[in-house]
Amino acid sequence: MTSDRRRIHPRKQPRQARAELTRQRILDAAAHVFGEMGYAAGTTNRIAERARVSIGSLYQYYPNKDAILLELVTRHLDEGRQALERLREETLPGTLAGIFRAHVRIVIDNHRDDPHLLQVMAEQAPRASEVLDRVSRYERERVAYVEELLTRHPDARVRDTHVAARLIVATVELLVHQLTAAPDPVEAGRLENELVAMVTRYATGGGAV
Amino acid sequence: MTSDRRRIHPRKQPRQARAELTRQRILDAAAHVFGEMGYAAGTTNRIAERARVSIGSLYQYYPNKDAILLELVTRHLDEGRQALERLREETLPGTLAGIFRAHVRIVIDNHRDDPHLLQVMAEQAPRASEVLDRVSRYERERVAYVEELLTRHPDARVRDTHVAARLIVATVELLVHQLTAAPDPVEAGRLENELVAMVTRYATGGGAV
DNA sequence: GGACGACCTGAACAATTGCTCACAATAGTG
DNA sequence: CACTATTGTGAGCAATTGTTCAGGTCGTCC
Structure with missing residues (x-):
């Protein structure tokens, strides 16, 4: 199950500069949201929202929460x-x-x-x-x-x-x-x-x- | 919202002995489940299951998780x-x-x-x-x-x-x-x-x- | 400038959760 | 026994969550 998903989600190295930027924005947002609301209440949608990135992009860089x-x-x-x-x-x-x-x-x-x-x-x-x-x-x-x-x-x-x-x-x-x-x-x-x-x-x- | 719910849920003092017993069973089960799985994963249904009590009974004694x-x-x-x-x-x-x-x-x-x-x-x-x-x-x-x-x-x-x-x-x-x-x-x-x-x-x- | 791949979007899905409610069983009382 | 109050039941609802996917936009290279 989980291993299958991981195979479907082989996050690649970013080829363009903006990709790295997006990745960092997600990470910063996650740090802020987790710190503010805790892990359970820090939903992926909230993280994406704060990072000003679509939820789809988030899952392009991280296979799961x-x-x-x-x-x-x-x-x-x-x-x-x-x-x-x-x-x-x-x-x-x-x-x-x-x-x-x-x-x-x-x-x-x-x-x-x-x-x-x-x-x-x-x-x-x-x-x-x-x-x-x-x-x-x-x-x-x-x-x-x-x-x-x-x-x-x-x-x-x-x-x-x-x-x-x-x-x-x-x-x-x-x-x-x-x-x-x-x-x-x-x-x-x-x-x-x-x-x-x-x-x-x-x-x-x-x-x- | 929450205050309304609390008004609907004025848990009474138990009149019969089995009520107090059920209450204690729920509490024991909750202690075990929370300790084992943590708060988030310790669902009310799991607590009720372990206490061998229906989920409805649980909510008769506690207004919420x-x-x-x-x-x-x-x-x-x-x-x-x-x-x-x-x-x-x-x-x-x-x-x-x-x-x-x-x-x-x-x-x-x-x-x-x-x-x-x-x-x-x-x-x-x-x-x-x-x-x-x-x-x-x-x-x-x-x-x-x-x-x-x-x-x-x-x-x-x-x-x-x-x-x-x-x-x-x-x-x-x-x-x-x-x-x-x-x-x-x-x-x-x-x-x-x-x-x-x-x-x-x-x-x-x-x-x- | 066109075409291919990298990157991004967000509505929608499936699963899970806390919780309710209509009803059933049981205990106490006369 | 019959009647009432107390206690117990569990299918199912509403809300939320993590996650997907079909389709866009943008950058890059010939």
């Missing part, structure tokens, strides 16, 4: 992944607090565009879909990174590095989501400071920061 | 609220860590039944509805409680008590959600210890636990 969200998620995760990759190469030495600060800053920056959209991605996303797979794969990568950090860095004092890493990654990600998308959002700079303090004190076993 | 989720949420929040109330009366003295531990334990216990359902409540809940109002009101109560604690308790060392309280409440709530509903959940006892450590070290300014 899920695919739109999937691309949105993929792009977002890739940005985060790249930023973390850069961080990993640049800053080999440094205090734990400094490393965590860079980490936190990346996550905050990565969410600055549209916090509500990201909330949709993490929450309203269809269950058990490829979207969730990608999100959790990305999460596992980050946990692995932090776990290695906790193992290697001399300031780190935790018993179970794996559980601690899971705690830290989840804390940073979830609190940034929650506290920047809240009706009364915490200011970014302060949020960064508090998150760094929290996570660092936890990882250093309550010792000096 | 939202009302079912609302009751589920209300009950859950009330349980948490009552538990916190009891805590507040019992334990006036104690170390910060001890108080936080009691707090964390309540949240974990409150989620033990069906972690996935709670995820639905917090996430898939219809946007800008009464459900969200209740959730955020409960959250504000907890923030106020923690804020007062941070102000009064001698061990607490934080600059901005309000922001710190928001961080702490959000951390406990979100991490319990995330790490008990994950595919590879963290064991409850360990989660409690780690959360208490994290929050306490944060609140005491990195000093001794």
Whole structure:
């Protein structure tokens, strides 16, 4: 069923410039509509309407509604992944607090565009879909990174590095989501400071920061 | 529109025992279906089917789908609220860590039944509805409680008590959600210890636990 | 400039959903 | 038993949704 449909919908590479433009307009509109109304209420017709594109065009570029969200998620995760990759190469030495600060800053920056959209991605996303797979794969990568950090860095004092890493990654990600998308959002700079303090004190076993 | 419907649907108090039973069956089924499939895919017909009750009966007890989720949420929040109330009366003295531990334990216990359902409540809940109002009101109560604690308790060392309280409440709530509903959940006892450590070290300014 | 393919259009379809209503079954009362 | 109120039933309606398709418009290249 679904695989047949996918065969009927082999979206091609655009040959003309306007095609790429249309594609981008659809994606922007989808980001806005999903962020504003959530995934369920963000209908494809509404997305097409906001993109000033016919519904037919939308389905020329995306085989179904899920695919739109999937691309949105993929792009977002890739940005985060790249930023973390850069961080990993640049800053080999440094205090734990400094490393965590860079980490936190990346996550905050990565969410600055549209916090509500990201909330949709993490929450309203269809269950058990490829979207969730990608999100959790990305999460596992980050946990692995932090776990290695906790193992290697001399300031780190935790018993179970794996559980601690899971705690830290989840804390940073979830609190940034929650506290920047809240009706009364915490200011970014302060949020960064508090998150760094929290996570660092936890990882250093309550010792000096 | 909606208000007219509500007038047509003044659900009465049940006069016979079987009515209360049916109501409970519907609620249990809804909890299961929502937890399993999410809010959008958890259709009223599916709920009725699982409750072994006709769809008509379901609508005799709940005016619409939202009302079912609302009751589920209300009950859950009330349980948490009552538990916190009891805590507040019992334990006036104690170390910060001890108080936080009691707090964390309540949240974990409150989620033990069906972690996935709670995820639905917090996430898939219809946007800008009464459900969200209740959730955020409960959250504000907890923030106020923690804020007062941070102000009064001698061990607490934080600059901005309000922001710190928001961080702490959000951390406990979100991490319990995330790490008990994950595919590879963290064991409850360990989660409690780690959360208490994290929050306490944060609140005491990195000093001794 | 004509012709072919890339691109775009939007009315309409099939499927699904929340929900209603006319009726049936059951419990309580005398 | 008969009568009424309470509770239960489920086919089907109205509305909405994701998606398709027959046919247009536009760009590009000979």
